[in-house]
Amino acid sequence: MAELQLTGLAPRAALRAVRQALEQADVPDAAFDARELYRLAVGKDPRLDISPLTAEEAASLAALTARRAGREPLQYIAGQWDFLDFTLAVGPGVLCPRADTEVVCEAAVKLLQASGNPTPTVLDLCAGTGCLGLGIKRFVPGARVTCWEKSPEALAYLRRNARQALPGAEVAVREGDVLTDWQTLPPESADLIVSNPPYLTGAEMQALMPETAREPAMALDGGADGLVFYRCLTGPWKQILRPGGWLVLEIGYEQREAVLALGAENGWVNGSCRQDYGGNDRAVLLQKPRNRE
Numbered sequence: 001m002a003e004l005q006l007t008g009l010a011p012r013a014a015l016r017a018v019r020q021a022l023e024q025a026d027v028p029d030a031a032f033d034a035r036e037l038y039r040l041a042v043g044k045d046p047r048l049d050i051s052p053l054t055a056e057e058a059a060s061l062a063a064l065t066a067r068r069a070g071r072e073p074l075q076y077i078a079g080q081w082d083f084l085d086f087t088l089a090v091g092p093g094v095l096c097p098r099a100d101t102e103v104v105c106e107a108a109v110k111l112l113q114a115s116g117n118p119t120p121t122v123l124d125l126c127a128g129t130g131c132l133g134l135g136i137k138r139f140v141p142g143a144r145v146t147c148w149e150k151s152p153e154a155l156a157y158l159r160r161n162a163r164q165a166l167p168g169a170e171v172a173v174r175e176g177d178v179l180t181d182w183q184t185l186p187p188e189s190a191d192l193i194v195s196n197p198p199y200l201t202g203a204e205m206q207a208l209m210p211e212t213a214r215e216p217a218m219a220l221d222g223g224a225d226g227l228v229f230y231r232c233l234t235g236p237w238k239q240i241l242r243p244g245g246w247l248v249l250e251i252g253y254e255q256r257e258a259v260l261a262l263g264a265e266n267g268w269v270n271g272s273c274r275q276d277y278g279g280n281d282r283a284v285l286l287q288k289p290r291n292r293e
């Protein structure tokens, strides 16, 4: 992409030039991204700004536009992203929090609120930025939340978010491997497990959008059929939940049947699915039977 010459342009003209550059690079939702890049570079909302761009603002906006036109995720360029009503540090090495995942968090929060236990023990397995565990802590402040993550790069963001995203709230972080670490915990010690594990299939890993290809493969790759983590979470992790406890899983939009079937095979009850705001299947909820069920 040729470098944009934006110095002295009025905000609307600069915005138009940025949007066109992004459209030429096939960036989805170029108008939204152009406004966000303007805010990052100039520090003002372009719709309210009237001052022509200074040379410094123009150079900064041109540089950010070039990065986005190279299909770097907007979230990485911003270095932070909102989830529910708080803000998370984000960058290369960690999955960008998605709006779809908010539905998973809301489903877990509703189950905890309905349980009547003000201090539930909650595990967020495969935590990434910590969006799910922190989201639960935000709306169930008495919850004792531990976020589990294996990737050292993701852990750096997770630790930072656990310290900063919810001032005054304590969330524990544990470095470990979800595929084996169930062995390190006492049975029946958790009230709810939430997880958005890697769930793309081998075929999907070969056909990633350019932005997704910049995110860590380790955050995406769920094995040939995409189900490796769901087998472990519905299998051995079940013993870590107390009877009547819940497993809340984010799923890919075509995985509902397969994950509910794994739940049934492994003796979970009350399986159900929630859709995201786009109408796609997004969360599977499974309950561990109470002792007499």
Ligand SMILES: C[S@@+](CC[C@H](N)C(=O)[O-])C[C@H]1O[C@@H](n2cnc3c(N)ncnc32)[C@H](O)[C@@H]1O
Pocket: 094, 095, 096, 097, 098, 101, 125, 126, 127, 128, 129, 130, 131, 132, 148, 149, 150, 151, 154, 176, 177, 178, 179, 195, 196, 197, 198, 199, 218, 219, 220
């Ligand atoms: C799909 S991302 C989800 C991140 C976050 N929960 C979210 O919703 O944005 C999956 C996460 O699992 C982590 N992960 C992959 N394999 C793991 C393993 N064996 N044990 C623990 N975490 C793992 C990845 O590093 C990544 O952060």
